[in-house]
Amino acid sequence: MAYFVQQLINGLTLGSIYGLIAIGYTMVYGIIGMINFAHGEIYMIGAFVGLITILALMSAGIASVPILLILAILVAMVIAGLYGWTIERLIYRPLRGAPRLAPLISAIGLSIFLQQYVQLTQGGRVKTLPPLISGGFTLMRGDDGFTVGISNFQIVVFLLTLALMAGLTLIINRTELGRAQRAAAADPLMAALCGVDVDRTISVTFIIGAALAAVAGVMVVLYYGVIDFFIGFLAGLKAFTAAVLGGVGSLPGALLGGLVLGLVESFWSAYADAAYKDVAAYAILVLVLIFRPSGLMGRPEVEKV
Amino acid sequence: MTALLSIKDLTMRFGGLVAIDSVSFDVRPEAITALIGPNGAGKTTLFNCVTGFYRPRSGSIRLDCSGRLTELSGQPGHCIAQLGIARTFQNIRLFANMTVLENLLVAQHAELMRASAFSIAGILGLPSYRRAEKKALDKARYWLDRVGLLSRANEPAQFLSYGQQRRLEIARAICSGPRLLCLDEPAAGLNSRETIELASLVRAVSQELGLAVLLIEHDMSLVMEISDHIVVLDYGRKIAEGSPASIRGDKAVIAAYLGEPDGEAA
Incomplete structure (x- = not known):
């Protein structure tokens, strides 16, 4: 039982990180109907920027962990947001009217480009960071002497994910910007006729998605303490899976999909063979798609005749 | 009175098909202008040019913005909306x-x-x-x-x-908050009671807000009842323009709708 609870906590932590990345996929898909396969790379860049910021601040003599954390997250969000904006502006916008395959192939190409670019500029070796946030709480002690703990870092991840999700939900449902995003997602031409600047709305969507992925990147740096230029590939794929699992286009779906995926991986690693955890994750995806093609929270598209 | 919207020599082509062939007319402020014509006459195409969906081949569409004429063709949709043009669609x-x-x-x-x-x-x-x-x-x-x-x-x-x-x-x-309201077949699919309600709504709105209305409609009784001015298109050309009474008796219009009378009858 104690072991189970521990895996639950670990799975939710991992799942929150997947969820944060998945939101970027789902928002971009919702508004321009395109899977941005370079999104995983944005997350990777966010991780690098976070790491560099922390190291730079530490060498500048700042030792306060909250300040390091907040600044790292902010800087990573801003820089990743800039990347997101630039990518949309330079690569996807000119392809807006093109057949669907063109932006998809460009996204894959861009993803490879960004990986190689980071490898060239930052080097191919893994980068490490000593753990910043240590300590935690012991929640319970099992009969077999196994203790369940939640680390302070895991608490930070949960709180941050909750806060970001709440903020995002507020923006989407309550603000002008969110209303414009929903309108542009539903019918871009009509939204423009209502006075919505659709191009700008799409830009903002990319910026928000990229900024959230950057937060996930910083979290991963702090969680594992090890990153390299290639982490975006698998994480991007997992987050994409999470988005599809939850229902592409649905924001709560993205978070739910991320959490489900995190839990599956965590429990599979704990009770079965950890080497096969990716197989388990994708098997779940296949099953969900067979029985609920529109995902857990997606609305099936009904063609009106 | 000066025109709110002034369309001059507007031509729109799709490949070899000339959808609109040098059409010119004015939309007056605070009045209802109807655009009628048989199916395929180019009415919706003209709307699409005005609201920026299509870029016309030649000609101009100018909107009077407090005395200054602003060219609309080539402007993005949200700018056209912000200049004061709103529209509805045939399919909702x-x-x-x-x-x-x-x-x-x-x-x-x-x-x-x-x-x-x-x-x-x-x-x-x-x-x-x-x-x-x-x-x-x-x-x-x-x-x-x-x-x-x-x-x-x-x-x-x-x-x-x-x-x-x-x-x-x-x-x-x-x-x-438009100054020009473009309605594309607002009565399509409505029953006769709803059509009457719609007519009085459009009329009232136009008077209350001092709004110019450009209306595409097939329901002739509605058009004749509420329009101040009617423009008739056929095969992309303007074949007539005038008050409802004058359009009703116009030979070219009758011919376009009912077909040319054959030789003997004429």
Whole structure:
């Protein structure tokens, strides 16, 4: 039982990180109907920027962990947001009217480009960071002497994910910007006729998605303490899976999909063979798609005749 | 009176097909101008040129912006909307998953966005934004009341009946604060009672707001009843223009609708 609870906590932590990345996929898909396969790379860049910021601040003599954390997250969000904006502006916008395959192939190409670019500029070796946030709480002690703990870092991840999700939900449902995003997602031409600047709305969507992925990147740096230029590939794929699992286009779906995926991986690693955890994750995806093609929270598209 | 919208020698081609062939006419302010003609005459194409969906091959579409004529062709959709042109569609294009009220708020997007300083004032809940939001909500509720949909304000637009969706679409176009309202077959699919209600709504709105209306419609009794001025298109050309009475007796118009009389009858 104690072991189970521990895996639950670990799975939710991992799942929150997947969820944060998945939101970027789902928002971009919702508004321009395109899977941005370079999104995983944005997350990777966010991780690098976070790491560099922390190291730079530490060498500048700042030792306060909250300040390091907040600044790292902010800087990573801003820089990743800039990347997101630039990518949309330079690569996807000119392809807006093109057949669907063109932006998809460009996204894959861009993803490879960004990986190689980071490898060239930052080097191919893994980068490490000593753990910043240590300590935690012991929640319970099992009969077999196994203790369940939640680390302070895991608490930070949960709180941050909750806060970001709440903020995002507020923006989407309550603000002008969110209303414009929903309108542009539903019918871009009509939204423009209502006075919505659709191009700008799409830009903002990319910026928000990229900024959230950057937060996930910083979290991963702090969680594992090890990153390299290639982490975006698998994480991007997992987050994409999470988005599809939850229902592409649905924001709560993205978070739910991320959490489900995190839990599956965590429990599979704990009770079965950890080497096969990716197989388990994708098997779940296949099953969900067979029985609920529109995902857990997606609305099936009904063609009106 | 000077024209609000002035269309000159407008030509639009799709490959070899000439959809609009050097058409010129004016839309006067505070009046209802109807655009009629058989199917395929180029009416909706002309609307699409005016609202920026198509870039015309040649000719000009100019809107009078407080004395200055502004060329519309080539401008992006949201700029055309902000210049004061709103339109509805033949096939209804509401934001189906958004509520009835939200549909009307999207229409006031430009104003609210300015007031909210790109949502920042909105998130912070600054008083200036609160005021703008209240004004937008009041306006939305007023027009919902006018089209008889106030009680359904918080339902998703897709739950409305067809006739209600048509009225909501018109209310949304009005909420964007246009000076020119383009209605593409607003009576399509409505029964005769709903058509009569629509006619009086359009007339009342035009008078109340001093709004110019450009109307495409096949229902001739509706057109004759509410129009101040009628432009007739056939095969992309303007074949007649004038008051309802003069159009009713126009030989070219009758020929276009009923076919040419054969040699003997003539």
